[in-house]
Amino acid sequence: MKYQIIPVTPFQQNCSVIWCEKTKLAAVVDPGGDIDRIVTEVEKLGLTLEKILLTHGHIDHVGGAKMLSNQLNIDIVGPHSADKFWFDNLAKQSQNFGFPHIDPFEPTQYLNEGDKVTIGEQTLSVLHCPGHTPGHIVFHSAESHLAWVGDVLFRSSIGRTDFPQSDHKQLIHSITQKLWLLGDKVSFIPGHGPMSTFEEERQHNPFVADQLLG
Template sequence: MKYQLIPVTPFQQNCSLIWCDQTMKAAVVDPGGNIERILEEAAKNKVVVEKVLLTHGHIDHVGAAKSLAEQLNVPIIGPHKADEYWLDSLPKQSQHFGFVHCDAFAPTQYLEDGDDVTVGNQVLKVLHCPGHTPGHVVFFAQSAKLAWVGDVLFRGSIGRTDFPLSNHQDLIDSITQKLWSLGSDVQFIPGHGPLSTFGDERVQNPFVADQLFS
């Protein structure tokens, strides 16, 4: 599996173009905005986008999802249904954060913990990881030891839990009980900022390092 990071929106959100190098079929993870940049990367890499994948319902991750899906005539997959509140509130989110107006929408398919999503011949395992939002999901490519974690975990930090329906303990549990079990050698792509590995965060992250729980 290959990927290209595409920072989008004033929040510099890590949108990802991911694709199967055997079939050249692709998915776009968290298209928060800047559709022209996303389409340019798809053309540059000579891939065919077949679906849009969403980790959660915050506008910097989903702001361009509906427009992109309609333009390409592809489905929107994810997040978990518990984030319906956030997708319904997109008009308010766009106003509050100073984004271009974004209509509410429902994805083609909500995801459940344990679901599989295919990108060409590649398989992504879905993990429901609530805390930052109640319906946040993580996509894990086991064969590539890569995880797209949205705003659950960052290098040296964790997702905010001061939003409506956020829950700090749920977030800690999602990280320590679900993400760590995937393996310390797994590299993760966060919703913002630089990449890291679960192993590094278990040693260095001041919020979820192993030594805090021993």
């Protein structure tokens, strides 16, 4: 599986275009905004977008999803339905975070733990990883040893848990009991900032390093 990271919105959110090299079919993960930039990059790469994948319902991750869906007539897939209240609240999110007004919308399909998502001939596994938001999910490519973790985990940090229905204990459980089980060699693309590996974070992350949590 191939990917290209495109930072979008004033929050520099890591939107990703991911694709099957054989079929050139692609998905875009968390198109928070700057839709023209995303479409231009997809065209430059010679790809055909077939779906939009969302890790959670915060506006910097979903703000451009409906516009892109309408423009290209493609489905919006994910996150888990426990994040529905964030989609219902998009107009208020727009105000609170200084984004252009976004009307509420609902994804074409919500996802659950254990679901599979195909992109061409490639398959992503879905993990439900609540904590940052109750419906947050992670996409994992076992073949490529890659994971798109949204705002669950960052290089040297973890997701915020001061939002409505966030839960710090759940977040730590999601990281240590779900992400770590995918293997140390997995590289991950977070919602913001540089990539890292689970091995690196288990050794050095000041919030979830093995030596801190026992």
